[in-house]
Amino acid sequence: MPSKTAAPGSARLADVARLAGVSAMTVSRALRLPGRVAPQTRARVDEAVRALGYVPNLVAGALKSQRSRIVVAIVPTLTSAIFAETVDGMTEVLRAQGYQLLLANSGYAPETEEGLVTAFLGRRPDGMILTGTQHTPELRAQLRAAGIPVVETWELAADPIDMNVGFSNRAAGRRLTEALLGRGHRRIVFAGVDPAFELRSRRRAQGYRAAMRAAGLAPAFHRLDDADRGLTMRSGARAAAALTALRPRIDAVIFSNDFPAFGALSECARRAIAVPGDLAIAGFGDFEVAREAHPALTTVRVPGREMGRRAAAMILERIAGGAPARRVDLGFEVVLRDSA
Amino acid sequence: MPSKTAAPGSARLADVARLAGVSAMTVSRALRLPGRVAPQTRARVDEAVRALGYVPNLVAGALKSQRSRIVVAIVPTLTSAIFAETVDGMTEVLRAQGYQLLLANSGYAPETEEGLVTAFLGRRPDGMILTGTQHTPELRAQLRAAGIPVVETWELAADPIDMNVGFSNRAAGRRLTEALLGRGHRRIVFAGVDPAFELRSRRRAQGYRAAMRAAGLAPAFHRLDDADRGLTMRSGARAAAALTALRPRIDAVIFSNDFPAFGALSECARRAIAVPGDLAIAGFGDFEVAREAHPALTTVRVPGREMGRRAAAMILERIAGGAPARRVDLGFEVVLRDSA
DNA sequence: CTGAAAGCGCTAACAT
DNA sequence: ATGTTAGCGCTTTCAG
Numbered sequence: 101m102p103s104k105t106a107a108p109g110s111a112r113l114a115d116v117a118r119l120a121g122v123s124a125m126t127v128s129r130a131l132r133l134p135g136r137v138a139p140q141t142r143a144r145v146d147e148a149v150r151a152l153g154y155v156p157n158l159v160a161g162a163l164k165s166q167r168s169r170i171v172v173a174i175v176p177t178l179t180s181a182i183f184a185e186t187v188d189g190m191t192e193v194l195r196a197q198g199y200q201l202l203l204a205n206s207g208y209a210p211e212t213e214e215g216l217v218t219a220f221l222g223r224r225p226d227g228m229i230l231t232g233t234q235h236t237p238e239l240r241a242q243l244r245a246a247g248i249p250v251v252e253t254w255e256l257a258a259d260p261i262d263m264n265v266g267f268s269n270r271a272a273g274r275r276l277t278e279a280l281l282g283r284g285h286r287r288i289v290f291a292g293v294d295p296a297f298e299l300r301s302r303r304r305a306q307g308y309r310a311a312m313r314a315a316g317l318a319p320a321f322h323r324l325d326d327a328d329r330g331l332t333m334r335s336g337a338r339a340a341a342a343l344t345a346l347r348p349r350i351d352a353v354i355f356s357n358d359f360p361a362f363g364a365l366s367e368c369a370r371r372a373i374a375v376p377g378d379l380a381i382a383g384f385g386d387f388e389v390a391r392e393a394h395p396a397l398t399t400v401r402v403p404g405r406e407m408g409r410r411a412a413a414m415i416l417e418r419i420a421g422g423a424p425a426r427r428v429d430l431g432f433e434v435v436l437r438d439s440a
Numbered sequence: 441m442p443s444k445t446a447a448p449g450s451a452r453l454a455d456v457a458r459l460a461g462v463s464a465m466t467v468s469r470a471l472r473l474p475g476r477v478a479p480q481t482r483a484r485v486d487e488a489v490r491a492l493g494y495v496p497n498l499v500a501g502a503l504k505s506q507r508s509r510i511v512v513a514i515v516p517t518l519t520s521a522i523f524a525e526t527v528d529g530m531t532e533v534l535r536a537q538g539y540q541l542l543l544a545n546s547g548y549a550p551e552t553e554e555g556l557v558t559a560f561l562g563r564r565p566d567g568m569i570l571t572g573t574q575h576t577p578e579l580r581a582q583l584r585a586a587g588i589p590v591v592e593t594w595e596l597a598a599d600p601i602d603m604n605v606g607f608s609n610r611a612a613g614r615r616l617t618e619a620l621l622g623r624g625h626r627r628i629v630f631a632g633v634d635p636a637f638e639l640r641s642r643r644r645a646q647g648y649r650a651a652m653r654a655a656g657l658a659p660a661f662h663r664l665d666d667a668d669r670g671l672t673m674r675s676g677a678r679a680a681a682a683l684t685a686l687r688p689r690i691d692a693v694i695f696s697n698d699f700p701a702f703g704a705l706s707e708c709a710r711r712a713i714a715v716p717g718d719l720a721i722a723g724f725g726d727f728e729v730a731r732e733a734h735p736a737l738t739t740v741r742v743p744g745r746e747m748g749r750r751a752a753a754m755i756l757e758r759i760a761g762g763a764p765a766r767r768v769d770l771g772f773e774v775v776l777r778d779s780a
Numbered sequence: 781c782t783g784a785a786a787g788c789g790c791t792a793a794c795a796t
Numbered sequence: 797a798t799g800t801t802a803g804c805g806c807t808t809t810c811a812g
Binding site: 113 | 807
């Protein structure tokens, strides 16, 4: 039961100015640059703001100043934990500077991504963060024309639109494969989705192939079903059902992601197939399920949160007039556990 | 290598109008209400738009029309899959109507949530979607003053700020407990975080207590460690380590969430404790890991995506002048599987 | 340290 | 079906 308050959320700068007995400009300054206003004035303004429940209209501010304090981020999916840490890292950095994140997911479709970029550009964001390097030419053109800082993440870009922070998926695939080879596995299969869909997964597959070739072994691929781009546990369980029948012609499977790898682990448990004794399994991502599964999953730890933080920081640095590195390689780490 | 294009992203409505030989207003109409413009005119406008690479400035449009086409959503966390489907459901509905979602996570802290609401209100969103019913009085006051449609989700609200779509966490806890009782378990423990932190989890615990009392049994609680509000698999594994030592004084554990429940499952596997033979385990949420774990988790399926869809639809309906139901109960479903 | 004037780019309202 | 006028609420100048 609020007492007689002012009209609902309707106070404007001028109203605050009137009540505080100063000009609108002084109120604006008191709010944004408190250092440039006399302490007494500031106090009067603050009180008027409180009395009126004034909430600055950022829309008007953005229009005039041509700075929206919005950064757009587009990730392939929100429903998988994969990019959640990255997004979290971004908000962490942006929020600290008064910026807000406008977020959307592309469903792994470059055309959808393009549509989102078009729609979001209308909000005149101060920066844009994309996932991967696989974008339509129209998107690249639009973004370059917009002239705002852009960061591509989760991959190393040969020809970045603007800036880039990521790691080498190819090297990660290679090093993980080498690690399995080092543990004595020889008949290793790589299980991923249709490479046409997912460039990052394909890069890992290429690394796998290179490692196998270097060891004088024949690479072999198994395609995960495409439901949710093969990122489901279910797809991994199905793959395991098919692949275990091929033993002993195969002795290890590298999945392009921890989630299908976990599904495979479960399927093996159901079939009483020993992991890694009968079949070794590795994943990618080092999500919590990889650590907590039994047996724990051998996988690759990826700098998810740090990529988000850095991407946001690079955008902010550019907005502030700086010249951050155009390309940052954050690396990865092969994590050997019990499953392979 | 783009050919001689216009200045970067700088075209305004007036430029398009000039090129198309019409007034700015006609361009505005051609873009937003194509039906109210002659087909020929529309074609000329479309061509001018393309030629100039014109992207409408939504900031200016929002300032003038007092409609931002932005809806704000605040969820407790992004890094857990729990709310991802809900967010996905929202974007699905909003995007279809040209609305965009401004998203943030509160980290389960009402004070953080309040700060976010304050910050976001400056964008003059057309609606706001919150998680839960546990908000600071200041937040409630601000939102009521703002006069925009608000939906609280994931719970049934006794006194909603405005609108509400959810399900009864209490009933869900009770029905799940009854199901375990029906399967012959008697010494059932409820494992959740400090109830002061998480109202939804507390409600489930209350339902559990009611079911136990009704069966003439003594309720017993185990507190999960508070890392990430006890939503981690790790916290469940630790709980299992402690609780298994108490057998046979306990024969089943209900976790407030599938993730700790899964962690407990893994811990039991490590200790060669049979589930459900030696200890039954149940979770909450019906996330993919519940279906794919071995043994598969008994849990409660919750209408995550549908809550998101409905919340968004209710906001849009109100914006359009309609009067949607103020309170929608979407129910839940106990899913009996192998773990309990 | 404070203020006055001007206008960001668009659309509501009212013509025609 | 199209055009004119005015102004959304703020901040960027430029003065004092």
